[in-house]
Amino acid sequence: MTMLLEDDMAVTDVAEPFEMSLAAISKHLSILTRAGLISQEKRGRVKWCKLEPDAMRDASVWMQGFGQFEPVNLDAFERFLAAELADPSKTS
Amino acid sequence: MTMLLEDDMAVTDVAEPFEMSLAAISKHLSILTRAGLISQEKRGRVKWCKLEPDAMRDASVWMQGFGQFEPVNLDAFERFLAAELADPSKTS
DNA sequence: GAAATCGTCAACCGATTGGTTAAATATCCC
DNA sequence: GGGATATTTAACCAATCGGTTGACGATTTC
Structure with a gap:
């Protein structure tokens, strides 16, 4: 498996390598956030995601x-x- | 969480503390076996399960x-x- | 050999998962 | 203001999950 989240990434960046809708990725990231595995911080119109190791x-x-x-x-x-x-x- | 599998246990033993059908537990144990998390060995009519740490x-x-x-x-x-x-x- | 025990299998079911599209909401930029 | 960009929301869908029940095969016990 390759690295999922390198430094801080926008939702769009995370979605890029996957052939999946942005909405689906957005859902996944919400779930990961609820689970505490990542954190998300919205700055302007972009929501930055980072790993919570x-x-x-x-x-x-x-x-x-x-x-x-x-x-x-x-x-x-x-x-x-x-x-x-x-x-x-x-x-x- | 409490211990799931202590030493070797029969399928019936594993099922005992749960209010769930034996068939359901049997399915779960098959899945755990396929995943390599436990191993099962059938001796006579009883199938012994043990953890694979x-x-x-x-x-x-x-x-x-x-x-x-x-x-x-x-x-x-x-x-x-x-x-x-x-x-x-x-x-x- | 008949009855009890151990476990699996098959069919079935409702709930959840994991995705899709389309529309909506912000924000940024000209 | 208006168009592009970033993200979420809602409605929807097929597939999978996680359980049930009942019948069955194999083994042990009496």
């Missing part, structure tokens, strides 16, 4: 511990992520 | 890197998980 990351944290009998230490996991995001060379 | 973990790995401009090092992430699962005291 925290939401996806939260889901990731939830999933990665799923089904573990001895649950993975989520604090340690989050520290790993924080370290990785701050300085990728540390964890590599 | 790797599938969920793979999804988690995919998600956790989503939307990162400077992508998180997935190898490091997987090493973290391996270490955590092998010996939780190491990462805590």
